[in-house]
Amino acid sequence: MKHFFINIFFFIVIIFLGIASLYGVLVPDDVPVRAVDTMQVAAFKSGLALYQGNRQHYYAFSPYSDYLILKEDARSSFFSQEEIEKDRFTTDLHSSHFLDIRNAIFSYFNIVSPSIKYTGEDKEIEYLSEVVDNSLVITRNLKIKTNNPPRILGTTISYLSTDFVYDKTGNLYTYQSEDDKERFASLYNVHLSQKIDESRIKISDDSIVIFNPYLSSVIVVRIKPSQMIYVNRNTRLIEVEESVTTESSVYTTSFKVEIYNNPIEAQKYL
Amino acid sequence: MITLESIISALLFYLFPILIGRVAYGSINKNKEVSYPFVSYFVFGCLTIFGWALIEKYVVLSLFPTYSFIRLFQPTIYILGVLAFFINLTLIRNFFNLDIKKYLQSVLLSIFLGGIVYYLWNLNTPYPLNWDFLEHQTLVDNILRGRYSFVTSQISDTFIFNGYSSIFHTIMMSAQMLLPTAILDFWQSISFIHLVLVILASYFFAHVITNNESIALFSAILGTFVFETVTFTSLFFIPQTLTAVVFIFLFIQLLLEVKHNRLPSISFIIFNSLFLFLNHYIIGLLAVLIYVGLYLYIRYSEWLFAKINKIVLLEVGLFISVIMIIFSSLIPLNFLNQGEAEYFNFSVVEKFLFMQRAYGHSLLLFLPLGISKILKRRKDVEVITLVIALFILTLIFIQIPYVFKFYVIGRFFIHLIIAIGIFVLIEKVTYPLLINAIMIFLISVLIGIFIVNSVHWKNILNYKDILTHISPTELQAAEFLKNKYGKTNILLVSDPATQNILETFSGVNSQGGVYANQNTREQLMTIFQATAPVEIKDRLYLIKDALETTDEKRLFVLSGRYFQWQMASKKYKQALYFNIWTPSDLTFDNKKYINFLSSDLAHFALVYENPTVAIFEVNR
Numbered sequence: 095m096k097h098f099f100i101n102i103f104f105f106i107v108i109i110f111l112g113i114a115s116l117y118g119v120l121v122p123d124d125v126p127v128r129a130v131d132t133m134q135v136a137a138f139k140s141g142l143a144l145y146q147g148n149r150q151h152y153y154a155f156s157p158y159s160d161y162l163i164l165k166e167d168a169r170s171s172f173f174s175q176e177e178i179e180k181d182r183f184t185t186d187l188h189s190s191h192f193l194d195i196r197n198a199i200f201s202y203f204n205i206v207s208p209s210i211k212y213t214g215e216d217k218e219i220e221y222l223s224e225v226v227d228n229s230l231v232i233t234r235n236l237k238i239k240t241n242n243p244p245r246i247l248g249t250t251i252s253y254l255s256t257d258f259v260y261d262k263t264g265n266l267y268t269y270q271s272e273d274d275k276e277r278f279a280s281l282y283n284v285h286l287s288q289k290i291d292e293s294r295i296k297i298s299d300d301s302i303v304i305f306n307p308y309l310s311s312v313i314v315v316r317i318k319p320s321q322m323i324y325v326n327r328n329t330r331l332i333e334v335e336e337s338v339t340t341e342s343s344v345y346t347t348s349f350k351v352e353i354y355n356n357p358i359e360a361q362k363y364l
Numbered sequence: 365m366i367t368l369e370s371i372i373s374a375l376l377f378y379l380f381p382i383l384i385g386r387v388a389y390g391s392i393n394k395n396k397e398v399s400y401p402f403v404s405y406f407v408f409g410c411l412t413i414f415g416w417a418l419i420e421k422y423v424v425l426s427l428f429p430t431y432s433f434i435r436l437f438q439p440t441i442y443i444l445g446v447l448a449f450f451i452n453l454t455l456i457r458n459f460f461n462l463d464i465k466k467y468l469q470s471v472l473l474s475i476f477l478g479g480i481v482y483y484l485w486n487l488n489t490p491y492p493l494n495w496d497f498l499e500h501q502t503l504v505d506n507i508l509r510g511r512y513s514f515v516t517s518q519i520s521d522t523f524i525f526n527g528y529s530s531i532f533h534t535i536m537m538s539a540q541m542l543l544p545t546a547i548l549d550f551w552q553s554i555s556f557i558h559l560v561l562v563i564l565a566s567y568f569f570a571h572v573i574t575n576n577e578s579i580a581l582f583s584a585i586l587g588t589f590v591f592e593t594v595t596f597t598s599l600f601f602i603p604q605t606l607t608a609v610v611f612i613f614l615f616i617q618l619l620l621e622v623k624h625n626r627l628p629s630i631s632f633i634i635f636n637s638l639f640l641f642l643n644h645y646i647i648g649l650l651a652v653l654i655y656v657g658l659y660l661y662i663r664y665s666e667w668l669f670a671k672i673n674k675i676v677l678l679e680v681g682l683f684i685s686v687i688m689i690i691f692s693s694l695i696p697l698n699f700l701n702q703g704e705a706e707y708f709n710f711s712v713v714e715k716f717l718f719m720q721r722a723y724g725h726s727l728l729l730f731l732p733l734g735i736s737k738i739l740k741r742r743k744d745v746e747v748i749t750l751v752i753a754l755f756i757l758t759l760i761f762i763q764i765p766y767v768f769k770f771y772v773i774g775r776f777f778i779h780l781i782i783a784i785g786i787f788v789l790i791e792k793v794t795y796p797l798l799i800n801a802i803m804i805f806l807i808s809v810l811i812g813i814f815i816v817n818s819v820h821w822k823n824i825l826n827y828k829d830i831l832t833h834i835s836p837t838e839l840q841a842a843e844f845l846k847n848k849y850g851k852t853n854i855l856l857v858s859d860p861a862t863q864n865i866l867e868t869f870s871g872v873n874s875q876g877g878v879y880a881n882q883n884t885r886e887q888l889m890t891i892f893q894a895t896a897p898v899e900i901k902d903r904l905y906l907i908k909d910a911l912e913t914t915d916e917k918r919l920f921v922l923s924g925r926y927f928q929w930q931m932a933s934k935k936y937k938q939a940l941y942f943n944i945w946t947p948s949d950l951t952f953d954n955k956k957y958i959n960f961l962s963s964d965l966a967h968f969a970l971v972y973e974n975p976t977v978a979i980f981e982v983n984r
Contacts, residue, residue, distance in 0.1 A: 104790075104793050105793055105802065107789060108786075108793070115724040115725045115726035116724050116809045116812050116813060118724035118728070119816045120720055122823050124823065125819060125823070131828060134826050147826055147827070149928070195812065195816060199815050202815050202818065203487070277952075277955075281952070281955060305952070307951060308951050310924060310949030310951050310975070
């Protein structure tokens with residue numbers, strides 16, 4: 095019996111020391127990262143973001159920019175200024191070192207994709223990503239306790255002031271110089287004509303292209319038939335709106351983002 | 365990718381000197397028996413080949429200056445190779461006297477463990493991650509082109525700090541000359557062989573010191589899955605890691621010779637020390653210090669400890685160690701290797717974090733157990749190992765540039781102590797099922813630590829769907845350069861990382877490769893601010909190679925990396941340690957710049973373009 099207990103005791107001690115050894119390993123901050131063709135997606139405190147290597151340009155899917163449209167057509171953000179200033183919500187980002195270690199190992203084998211969950215007093219917002227080849231599917235699950243349920247769910251992707259934002263017919267929704275438009279046409283055989291009369295433009299297509307002149311990638315946002323795209327030039331956001339058909343405690347919305355090497359390639363799939 | 369051809373070519377790095385060394389060693393030592401003879405053959409063979417190369421360079425060529433080194437050396441290698449092969453055939457009977465079974469199990473284990481790590485490390489990674497291989501291959505290629513010297517900086521201006529002689533490159537050139545193969549395949553293969561040797565060295569080292577199979581196995585497992593940054597012992601094949609492996613085998617050999625009452629001669633020690641020193645001056649010096657120190661201890665310890673109390677000696681040693689760690693930061697040694705030394709001068713906290721990244725908490729948890737067991741057992745050879753381990757640990761934590769590199773040797777000693785610490789606990793468990801469960805669990809923990817460590821290392825290397833320093837499109841550009849300009853004296857100019865890659869794979873010369881000098885860096889910075897192509901052209905001609913005279917033309921390479929490098933701060937652009945490590949494709953904005961240069965048809969001719977690289981031929 096004593097022999098048995100000695101064996102079990104040292105077995106437990108070794109297992110404990112082994113776990114403690116693993117616990118001590120340092121995990122990089124941006125884990126997990128998934129490659130989406132020429133870009134990467136990772137979770138940050140402000141949401142999920144697409145970026146390219148160490149070029150400092152980020153395309154964010156963030157609860158700070160997303161919104162709801164309520165029954166009276168009032169636009170409501172997910173977090174109030176007070177909630178943001180007083181940190182009245184938490185995220186699950188790096189909340190557990192063991193989870194971080196697990197994510198690091200799983201991401202090495204491309205088993206896990208970046209996600210982030212925000213938990214507030216009366217809401218829970220979760221962003222999930224799924225990568226298939228050159229496509230990234232962003233899904234947002236929104237759980238809210240409210241007496242004023244939303245009519246429309248708004249999901250956003252940020253873009254940058256230098257970006258070319260255009261649709262498949264060549265309507266360009268951001269300002270670019272004539273030289274740049276000509277150069278774009280000569281390089282990629284896509285002729286763009288500026289359409290920046292309004293500050294918030296509704297797009298009639300099911301896709302919109304974001305091309306950053308400082309990245310070697312093209313982002314195509316592709317929506318479902320039940321969704322609408324807007325280009326909001328004031329806030330520099332691509333807004334994807336989806337009507338709520340049935341009231342629920344959890345509202346789920348998703349759309350696809352495709353990454354291509356250059357506009358010539360993207361144009362084939364528009 | 366490892367192919368049969370590349371693995372044979374890589375094996376020749378070891379086999380060729382072994383074959384030569386067996387003949388050389390046999391004739392000097394009259395076939396006297398020695399433990400682990402292969403390491404002696406390798407050392408003697410390398411020294412013989414290197415010696416021949418130096419004689420041809422400095423004696424024969426001074427008498428016959430019209431001959432080129434490579435025209436003389438190449439036939440020498442073939443003749444030596446053939447002679448050594450046939451002489452060794454006549455000695456083949458002796459080969460069968462070796463106890464193959466004794467080695468076979470450990471070799472197979474090492475190959476198996478090495479295979480696991482090799483697979484994990486190379487996941488989504490088609491090209492070697494050992495960045496240094498580029499400069500070593502460039503040096504080998506320069507030797508193959510006829511430029512040879514004892515001093516590496518006289519062969520290639522990529523080497524601005526002469527940290528070793530050209531012995532490593534002479535042997536590598538010989539192997540690649542005997543069986544040429546694709547460069548990337550060669551380096552993947554030799555990296556795998558090196559990994560297997562590191563594991564084997566860890567195993568035999570622990571076995572000879574403790575005479576315990578289990579401790580040897582734990583040491584081998586640690587040697588497999590621990591990968592430290594800065595030292596790169598297991599996964600990068602470079603002079604410092606080769607020095608460490610050969611040193612460990614020599615250390616093992618010395619202990620075994622003492623066990624068999626065959627104390628080696630002083631000349632034997634000198635030859636081995638010479639090899640270690642020539643292979644890497646700094647690591648080699650530490651290796652020689654320990655090796656010669658061990659030899660002297662074995663020879664004179666009775667006399668020494670009759671005069672001096674062991675405990676007093678240990679206490680004085682500990683005191684000196686503490687003083688060195690505290691006051692070392694006051695010593696001004698940043699002149700060592702100019703700007704790069706600054707990057708390799710880590711604080712104690714940073715060094716501790718490097719260790720934590722490689723070991724998790726296993727070092728802190730199991731090392732004290734191992735130390736206390738060694739002190740309790742008081743077995744002489746184990747205490748010596750402990751003293752050496754603590755000596756190296758002290759050196760590592762001193763605030764002097766580069767000392768962290770000493771861990772390339774230190775890790776074998778530390779792993780032994782950790783292995784003893786693990787054994788202290790496991791030996792208490794007697795149920796086979798529990799022992800097997802523990803082994804599987806501990807290996808899983810080490811694999812987990814290794815993978816997370818690999819994520820650290822590889823996370824910045826995302827390029828499309830692979831993790832790499834080099835892109836397929838850069839290799840295509842290099843192929844173009846090799847075909848069109850490979851035999852010319854044209855000078856290639858780009859950011860340091862692009863220069864490094866293209867020079868290695870094309871053979872087209874650049875100024876300094878990844879270690880471009882300050883003049884080149886200043887000119888590149890000014891070029892980026894220039895508003896007219898003719899100004900850029902003028903600046904390109906102010907970049908001059910230190911070793912080679914160059915044509916009137918220049919090749920100006922604009923890559924995604926080049927533009928990213930130009931966007932960095934001045935401080936980083938001037939620093940030798942800063943590079944754009946990951947490939948980048950050209951952007952729309954980069955192409956505007958390419959168009960801007962193309963507008964000057966008189967001076968800039970765009971000769972090649974792909975998504976990653978644009979190459980201009982520049983005329984004066």
